[in-house]
Amino acid sequence: MAIIKSRIIGALLVGAVPFIGMNQAVADFPEGDIDFIAPASVGGGSDYLIRSLQPALEDNLDVSIVPRYLSGGGGAIGFMKAANAKADGQTVVAIDNKIFTQQGLGNVPLKYKDFDYLASLYSVPYVLALSSDLDIDDLESFLADENNEDLRIAYAGTGSSTNIMAVLISQKLGVDYQKVSYPGAPEAVAAVMGGHIDGMVMDPMDLRGALESGDVTPILVTSGERSDALPDVPTMKEKGYDVDISNWRGVAAPAGLDEDTKARWVEALQVAAEDPRFVKRIEDLGLEVDFQSGPSFDDYVDSLSETVIPVAESVGNNG
Numbered sequence: 001m002a003i004i005k006s007r008i009i010g011a012l013l014v015g016a017v018p019f020i021g022m023n024q025a026v027a028d029f030p031e032g033d034i035d036f037i038a039p040a041s042v043g044g045g046s047d048y049l050i051r052s053l054q055p056a057l058e059d060n061l062d063v064s065i066v067p068r069y070l071s072g073g074g075g076a077i078g079f080m081k082a083a084n085a086k087a088d089g090q091t092v093v094a095i096d097n098k099i100f101t102q103q104g105l106g107n108v109p110l111k112y113k114d115f116d117y118l119a120s121l122y123s124v125p126y127v128l129a130l131s132s133d134l135d136i137d138d139l140e141s142f143l144a145d146e147n148n149e150d151l152r153i154a155y156a157g158t159g160s161s162t163n164i165m166a167v168l169i170s171q172k173l174g175v176d177y178q179k180v181s182y183p184g185a186p187e188a189v190a191a192v193m194g195g196h197i198d199g200m201v202m203d204p205m206d207l208r209g210a211l212e213s214g215d216v217t218p219i220l221v222t223s224g225e226r227s228d229a230l231p232d233v234p235t236m237k238e239k240g241y242d243v244d245i246s247n248w249r250g251v252a253a254p255a256g257l258d259e260d261t262k263a264r265w266v267e268a269l270q271v272a273a274e275d276p277r278f279v280k281r282i283e284d285l286g287l288e289v290d291f292q293s294g295p296s297f298d299d300y301v302d303s304l305s306e307t308v309i310p311v312a313e314s315v316g317n318n319g
Contacts, residue, residue: 029089029261033064037093039078041071041184045205046094049249052281056272071184074159076108083114087256095252097161100305104312105159116257117301119269119293120250125223126165129216130199131192139219151177154188154200166201167315172241203247204229229286266293
């Protein structure tokens with residue numbers, strides 16, 4: 001009996017070693033405040049994601065979440081900074097389709113595989129929206145306007161996903177409108193609202209203030225189905241154009257994160273996604289939280305890369 005008991009205790013101790021090691025690894029993270037990089041300007045969609053997650057993440061991780069705004073290059077500057085950070089969980093980045101467009105354009109030595117994808121929180125379509133002063137209320141009016149190729153349509157940064165989508169929408173509609181780059185979404189929105197530009201390709205999060213004020217009129221979305229944020233706005237598919245691309249908002253870390261730290265991050269993000277403060281912030285946009293993580297999320301990222309990167313490559317090749 002003593003021998004059997006001894007073997008059982010020994011087996012339990014052996015089995016407990018990895019568990020103790022895992023707890024120790026998790027206990028080492030976080031070691032201090034966490035840098036959360038927004039590869040865009042203050043006030044845009046990345047900023048909104050970070051600010052929405054911040055309270056719950058700080059409660060869960062018991063450290064400060066420090067937003068770092070690194071705009072420029074269509075997200076390239078922020079992504080490069082994040083990719084080159086130490087893979088210890090102390091630096092994460094707000095990530096979306098911009099990572100695929102950067103790779104497709106080939107302007108920087110950056111691949112989407114340079115990151116470990118922790119979770120996606122929600123997704124939104126791209127929107128072609130025009131200044132309400134133009135009195136163009138729908139796609140048919142836009143296409144019928146004999147001056148539509150003179151319109152100046154903004155996007156948020158050269159090489160950004162809005163840059164790629166502004167070009168793609170132009171190609172699909174057969175309207176070669178003027179495409180104008182701004183440093184970020186807030187600057188582009190301000191230019192439209194100030195009467196300096198005629199419209200923009202953005203996502204509903206970046207447009208929320210202008211939409212609520214009525215200063216811009218959305219005329220189409222690029223998602224396969226109508227967006228909950230803009231239920232009255234038709235999709236390009238509805239109008240006969242083969243486009244089904246949405247922009248997702250998620251969190252990634254430099255590639256090489258150890259599994260225990262990655263698991264701790266995923267747990268914290270899932271808790272944050274269920275936090276009433278975060279849910280309300282997303283619902284205020286007319287959206288729903290759609291948390292994804294793990295192998296299914298990795299498959300989703302790979303699938304998106306196969307769709308978006310070739311589009312970016314074709315845009316880059318055609319100028």
